[in-house]
Amino acid sequence: MQPNTRRSFLVRLTGFLVAGGALVASWPLFRSLIPNVLYEPPRRFTVGDPNRIQQGVTFLDEQRVFLFREANSFHVISGICTHLGCTVKFARFGRQQEKTVRAFSFTALGEFHCPCHGSKFHGEGTNYAGPAPQPLKWYRLEVSPADGELIVDLDREVDRDFRLVV
Ligand code: FES
Numbered sequence: 001m002q003p004n005t006r007r008s009f010l011v012r013l014t015g016f017l018v019a020g021g022a023l024v025a026s027w028p029l030f031r032s033l034i035p036n037v038l039y040e041p042p043r044r045f046t047v048g049d050p051n052r053i054q055q056g057v058t059f060l061d062e063q064r065v066f067l068f069r070e071a072n073s074f075h076v077i078s079g080i081c082t083h084l085g086c087t088v089k090f091a092r093f094g095r096q097q098e099k100t101v102r103a104f105s106f107t108a109l110g111e112f113h114c115p116c117h118g119s120k121f122h123g124e125g126t127n128y129a130g131p132a133p134q135p136l137k138w139y140r141l142e143v144s145p146a147d148g149e150l151i152v153d154l155d156r157e158v159d160r161d162f163r164l165v166v
Helices: 003-032
Strands: 044-048 056-060 065-070 073-078 089-092 099-101 106-108 110-113 127-129 138-143 150-157
Touching (some): 056 089, 065 150
Antiparallel strands (some): 065 073, 073 138, 089 110, 099 106, 138 150
């Protein structure tokens, strides 16, 4: 092998090894950008037989929504604060404090408080204190024609006078 050819070969080999080494060394960095599991709860889900859902308020923590039942009337309010997305808490009123929100013919059992920056929402979701800029969202509920179970659809917002009567 000629000296020039040998030198050229060694330069190429060195370049190849350096490039390969850099690729191998940077692989963990690239891999860390790809999550091992892509988990997102379904946007449309069943919550069971409406007759078996308890009266009052039930919080569904995986989907972060509050399911309300008053006799045979159901509705769902988002538990995601409209300020920066913390999960709000439902603060139940005492019996004497229950209020009727006339605009929505709504008997509020309590109200929502955000633990992060102090926003407060009336029982039908209207923001009235703190930095939250908008009311909590309401979502569509329907009865499955196949098995009669209640279905919540987080892709379909509804007005605050929505009720599903079963
Ligand atoms: S996230 Fe709820 S008040 Fe800021």
